[in-house]
Amino acid sequence: MSAAALIDYHIHSTFSEDGRSTPEECARAAAARSLSGIIFTEHLEFVPPPDLEEPAYVPSRVLPAGEYLAAVESLRGVWRGRLSVGLGAELGLEGHNLDALPAYLATSSVAFDLVLGSLHAVRGSLVQCPEYVDPLGPPGAAQLYFERLLVGVRRAAELKACDVVGHLDLVKRCESFGPFRLADHRDLVEDLLRTIVGAGLGVEVNTSGYRQAPGEPYPGLETLRLYRDLGGEIVTIGSDSHSAATVGLESARALDFVRAAGFRYITLFRARQPRFVPI
Numbered sequence: 001m002s003a004a005a006l007i008d009y010h011i012h013s014t015f016s017e018d019g020r021s022t023p024e025e026c027a028r029a030a031a032a033r034s035l036s037g038i039i040f041t042e043h044l045e046f047v048p049p050p051d052l053e054e055p056a057y058v059p060s061r062v063l064p065a066g067e068y069l070a071a072v073e074s075l076r077g078v079w080r081g082r083l084s085v086g087l088g089a090e091l092g093l094e095g096h097n098l099d100a101l102p103a104y105l106a107t108s109s110v111a112f113d114l115v116l117g118s119l120h121a122v123r124g125s126l127v128q129c130p131e132y133v134d135p136l137g138p139p140g141a142a143q144l145y146f147e148r149l150l151v152g153v154r155r156a157a158e159l160k161a162c163d164v165v166g167h168l169d170l171v172k173r174c175e176s177f178g179p180f181r182l183a184d185h186r187d188l189v190e191d192l193l194r195t196i197v198g199a200g201l202g203v204e205v206n207t208s209g210y211r212q213a214p215g216e217p218y219p220g221l222e223t224l225r226l227y228r229d230l231g232g233e234i235v236t237i238g239s240d241s242h243s244a245a246t247v248g249l250e251s252a253r254a255l256d257f258v259r260a261a262g263f264r265y266i267t268l269f270r271a272r273q274p275r276f277v278p279i
């Protein structure tokens with residue numbers, strides 16, 4: 001295995017509204033766990049306009065691009081030669097976020113290393129919450145989630161707005177969802193994966209699922225194998241940490257998981273360009 005393969009490409013610091021550790025604390029934790037590279041992926045979501053057809057999640061603030069860039073640049077200097085530190089974002093794939101993105105990028109000089117595209121909310125509710133899952137039931141909740149994710153991925157691909165799809169089956173995070181069975185959602189997930197492969201996008205192995213109700217990453221092994229069978233090659237690993245305590249926690253375990261799905265490479269990103277290293 002290349003030493004460069006031990007990565008955590010999904011970290012929220014205090015630049016995200018729900019991040020609890022500073023970028024410095026996260027970088028120190030990554031180095032303590034012997035990671036070779038991290039990318040901060042702060043939430044990139046926008047306040048929805050008032051005239052939307054259905055409710056949308058309202059973030060408390062929008063990522064301050066200049067301050068964020070300065071913080072990551074400074075960390076890069078501190079850790080040069082010991083830990084690669086990347087500037088990334090987790091872009092919400094809800095329609096209003098994609099609408100707002102071009103204007104945001106035009107007014108900020110930020111150049112990301114990696115953009116994750118993730119869907120968090122449907123009809124204004126976070127998809128892992130019982131208030132979203134319970135009224136629809138698990139099959140209906142998953143169906144609507146994947147339908148919306150497919151719409152978001154298609155549009156993000158057209159805009160070249162993201163590189164990798166984050167926590168692909170996040171809806172299973174809800175305690176009342178129960179075990180996720182690919183067979184129950186096969187057609188829709190296959191459509192989604194074909195779209196991802198066709199657009200040259202990657203899939204993240206999000207290890208926060210090990211720490212949450214599913215007890216397995218987002219997505220699970222069968223889904224990751226299906227991505228590979230459909231021609232997918234780009235896989236990243238991320239802890240989705242909101243605190244330094246979990247940075248890189250399951251990165252080594254995730255490499256075994258990626259190998260078990262049949263991949264022989266993991267993907268590193270710099271300036272939104274993929275580079276493959278053996279695992």
Ligand SMILES: [Zn+2]
Nearest residue numbers: 090118166167
């Ligand atoms: Zn997310």
Ligand SMILES: [Zn+2]
Nearest residue numbers: 010012090240
């Ligand atoms: Zn996240």
